[in-house]
Amino acid sequence: MVNTAMPARTSTGADPVRPFRIGAYGFVVLGAGHLAFTAAGASATPTPEQRAADTAMRESTFTLLGLERTTLDVTHGMSIAMALFVIACGLLMLAAVRHAPHLVRRRTAFGRVSLVTSLAAFGLALLLLPAPPIVILPITSCAFALSLRRGAAD
Structure with a gap:
């Protein structure tokens, strides 16, 4: 009789859950780090160049669906919102794999x-972002890739 309670694993016996968790925690660290850097930047004394850029962004406004916003508002708002979404994504991944580890023990969507x-975000980071995501996202990408490699085929 086959025991269906046994987790699906590859022939090597390496569990794909651990690297997946590492990738998910990487997302949480990336988002939390972004929020920390944003807070630190907001409390720091701006350089003359930063003041000039902030002034120009405050003077540039647009209206969308009846709401007028400055470019500075939208830039900061999107930045903070994306950090929160990255944290939420990582936490949801951790919750899902805790309650349904078969999602990563088997190669699923x-x-x-x-x-x-993770790979798409890494590509964008290489083109547009500073060092922290360029350091963290290859780690998350490798962790997710290793998890898939260790997982059992569907």
């Missing part, structure tokens, strides 16, 4: 979407 998202 759950693991594939995590890897693709």
Whole structure:
């Protein structure tokens, strides 16, 4: 009789859950770090160049769906919102894998979407972002890829 309570694993016996958790925690660290850097930047004394850029962004306004916003408002708002979404995504990944580890023990879309998202974000980071995401996102990408490699085929 086959015991269905046994987790699906590859022939090596390496559990794919651990690297997946590392990737998910990486997302949490990335978002939390972004919020910390944002708070630190907001409390720091701006350089003359930063003051000039902030002034220009405050003077540039647009209206969308009846709401007028400055470019500075939108930039800061999107930045903070994206950090919160990255944290939430990582926490949801951790909760899902805790309650349904088969989502990563078997190669499902759950693991594939995590890897693709991490790789896409890494590509964007290389083109547009500073060092912290360029350091963290290859780690999350490798962790998600290792998790998929260790997972059992569907």
